[in-house]
Amino acid sequence: MTAMENGKNKYLAPSALLNKIDTPSDLRKLPMERLPEVCSNIREFLINSLSTNPGHFASSMGAVELTVALHYVFNTPYDRIVWDVGHQAYGHKLLTGRRDRFETNRKFNGLSGFPNPDESEYDTFTAGHASNSISAALGMAVASQLKHESPKRNIVAVIGDASISGGLAFEGLNNASITKNNLLIILNDNDMSIDRNVGALNSYLAHLTTTKAYNAFRYKVFRILKKMHLVSDKRKDFILRFNNSLKSLISRQQNIFEGLNIRYFGPIDGHDVERLVRVLNDIKDMEGPRLLHIRTTKGKGYAPAENDPASWHAPGKFDPETGERVKETTEGVPAKYQDVFGETLLELARRNDRIVGITAAMPSGTSMSIMQAAMPERVFDVGISEGHAVTFAGGLAKDGMRPFCAIYSSFLQRAYDHIIHDVAILRLPVTLCLDRAGIVGEDGVTHHGVFDLSYLRSIPNLIVSSPRDEISLRNLMYTSQSGNHGPFAIRYPRGKGGNPDWRKEMRQLPVGKGEKLSDGNDVAVLTIGPMASKAATAISRAAQEGINAAHYDMIFLKPIDTAILKEVAEKGCPIITVEDGIKEGGLGSAVVEWLNDNGYDRHVTRIGVPDSFVPHGKVPELMKLCEMDEDAIYRAIVSAHNKTTLT
Numbered sequence: 001m002t003a004m005e006n007g008k009n010k011y012l013a014p015s016a017l018l019n020k021i022d023t024p025s026d027l028r029k030l031p032m033e034r035l036p037e038v039c040s041n042i043r044e045f046l047i048n049s050l051s052t053n054p055g056h057f058a059s060s061m062g063a064v065e066l067t068v069a070l071h072y073v074f075n076t077p078y079d080r081i082v083w084d085v086g087h088q089a090y091g092h093k094l095l096t097g098r099r100d101r102f103e104t105n106r107k108f109n110g111l112s113g114f115p116n117p118d119e120s121e122y123d124t125f126t127a128g129h130a131s132n133s134i135s136a137a138l139g140m141a142v143a144s145q146l147k148h149e150s151p152k153r154n155i156v157a158v159i160g161d162a163s164i165s166g167g168l169a170f171e172g173l174n175n176a177s178i179t180k181n182n183l184l185i186i187l188n189d190n191d192m193s194i195d196r197n198v199g200a201l202n203s204y205l206a207h208l209t210t211t212k213a214y215n216a217f218r219y220k221v222f223r224i225l226k227k228m229h230l231v232s233d234k235r236k237d238f239i240l241r242f243n244n245s246l247k248s249l250i251s252r253q254q255n256i257f258e259g260l261n262i263r264y265f266g267p268i269d270g271h272d273v274e275r276l277v278r279v280l281n282d283i284k285d286m287e288g289p290r291l292l293h294i295r296t297t298k299g300k301g302y303a304p305a306e307n308d309p310a311s312w313h314a315p316g317k318f319d320p321e322t323g324e325r326v327k328e329t330t331e332g333v334p335a336k337y338q339d340v341f342g343e344t345l346l347e348l349a350r351r352n353d354r355i356v357g358i359t360a361a362m363p364s365g366t367s368m369s370i371m372q373a374a375m376p377e378r379v380f381d382v383g384i385s386e387g388h389a390v391t392f393a394g395g396l397a398k399d400g401m402r403p404f405c406a407i408y409s410s411f412l413q414r415a416y417d418h419i420i421h422d423v424a425i426l427r428l429p430v431t432l433c434l435d436r437a438g439i440v441g442e443d444g445v446t447h448h449g450v451f452d453l454s455y456l457r458s459i460p461n462l463i464v465s466s467p468r469d470e471i472s473l474r475n476l477m478y479t480s481q482s483g484n485h486g487p488f489a490i491r492y493p494r495g496k497g498g499n500p501d502w503r504k505e506m507r508q509l510p511v512g513k514g515e516k517l518s519d520g521n522d523v524a525v526l527t528i529g530p531m532a533s534k535a536a537t538a539i540s541r542a543a544q545e546g547i548n549a550a551h552y553d554m555i556f557l558k559p560i561d562t563a564i565l566k567e568v569a570e571k572g573c574p575i576i577t578v579e580d581g582i583k584e585g586g587l588g589s590a591v592v593e594w595l596n597d598n599g600y601d602r603h604v605t606r607i608g609v610p611d612s613f614v615p616h617g618k619v620p621e622l623m624k625l626c627e628m629d630e631d632a633i634y635r636a637i638v639s640a641h642n643k644t645t646l647t
Contacts, residue, residue, distance in 0.1 A: 128446025409449025
């Protein structure tokens with residue numbers, strides 16, 4: 001019975017049993033029949049906490065029983081649990097000594113929203129980007145064997161049905177099948193990622209079955225053969241291949257995992273915690289790679305999330321009693337950059353029938369869903385396959401299409417070679433739309449899109465640009481599909497812009513040309529992207545003190561506007577560069593390189609992300625931490641001017 005059914009807010013009730021569990025060793029002292037109560041306590045805690053301090057809700061709700069069973073069966077932290085992505089790991093944090101600090105989740109100087117080895121010994125590997133768990137866990141399993149660790153260290157990789165479709169996961173599976181190891185892979189199959197899963201593998205998983213009777217018989221035979229010493233490492237592969245072939249013949253169904261010589265078990269109900277415990281105990285000491293396939297429901301235990309898991313992936317604040325989500329007022333509020341992108345793309349696609357849209361499992365996150373709803377035949381969601389998305393776009397462009405490939409900046413890092421090899425070399429007209437560029441906030445270190453300016457600038461044939469506002473974004477999108485520019489990258493931030501009146505007629509911009517926003521001879525400020533607004537405020541403050549700073553929006557990092565650079569260099573004044581990206585290799589580096597190459601000796605102050613990984617927190621907090629906010633820009637202008645005056 002839910003809170004909405006009984007009229008009482010059960011989600012505010014104390015989680016008595018959970019409050020007694022400070023480490024997994026406390027959990028393991030409980031009798032198994034009390035584990036469902038622990039699961040109920042965890043769900044109550046998550047609903048209560050996340051209703052006021054938002055985070056990744058539905059995934060963690062769906063993985064509660066799995067989390068409890070893993071820590072109950074395995075001797076963590078000696079045994080390793082490697083989480084993929086980490087959206088589902090909140091229950092894991094509650095059981096591993098972080099319950100009393102969970103109110104700081106995703107806050108500045110608080111708990112990370114993802115597993116983080118710097119935070120806890122129970123967090124065994126970095127999580128945030130999909131599909132890395134199998135490869136990392138396999139490395140740990142092999143290391144344990146090479147070190148002859150005793151007692152035996154169990155290594156478990158937990159991966160979702162969306163993540164397992166990623167190329168790296170397949171590479172890990174392939175290597176696991178031919179490398180001596182005792183890796184256990186848990187496939188958490190909820191038929192749902194952030195947006196609904198796509199592709200043949202998802203359909204395959206949805207229909208894959210292995211009978212309970214078959215597995216019981218197989219366990220029994222395995223134990224008998226092992227006791228009789230008839231199963232050895234030398235003969236195991238032959239027996240396994242014969243067994244898989246016989247099973248496929250009888251069932252008329254080929255199991256992709258057993259085809260790789262990875263023992264497959266399941267699927268089983270991932271919300272039956274006692275059965276999970278029994279199965280994990282049965283298979284944990286088996287030798288060789290194994291995969292346990294469990295079926296779960298995203299948002300389990302909270303009806304609104306179960307009914308609409310996509311919306312409840314990260315729902316923001318909500319009323320735990322009614323399930324009503326707190327909505328922000330939108331009247332008069334500027335649109336999100338992603339929505340400006342989505343609506344503009346549809347507008348361009350209606351004018352140009354060669355435009356197609358591509359996204360990697362993020363149609364709603366990038367607002368590619370706007371075009372997808374209107375022109376489904378011209379939008380392709382390729383799943384968690386960023387490298388494929390870029391190469392697929394290259395193939396489309398090679399034969400005359402104009403693909404817009406929308407991927408989060410931090411995730412496009414996974415496709416770097418594809419950008420070079422499959423797009424840039426042939427100078428193919430692919431528009432790379434880098435959403436969530438720059439500092440993104442609470443998702444933290446794995447999600448900040450701060451490296452793109454640097455990693456893209458070094459690629460020949462590639463145009464690299466960033467709009468300062470929504471109108472500039474529309475103009476850059478229009479420009480990218482006009483003429484014969486070749487590959488064209490447009491990076492823009494997460495969140496809202498500053499101009500509600502952005503639906504202007506688009507115009508083509510001259511590639512490689514910036515714009516002077518204000519003139520002055522005391523200091524020259526060069527910006528790229530939305531950092532222009534912060535710089536403009538700082539310049540206005542400095543003007544009140546009699547410091548006249550020129551302001552240039554470079555728009556293009558590559559090709560960079562050399563006419564602006566020449567004008568600035570000949571002013572002879574200090575130069576300040578401002579960018580929402582890593583300083584090494586970005587706008588500041590480009591300006592310094594040009595000045596040096598052309599014989600100008602000018603002092604340049606570079607403002608951007610320092611040479612360190614940025615933690616999580618609200619964007620203003622992180623901007624201040626990195627000394628990139630308006631105050632920092634203002635101080636840099638005043639300091640540069642004062643130094644010039646003194647000399």
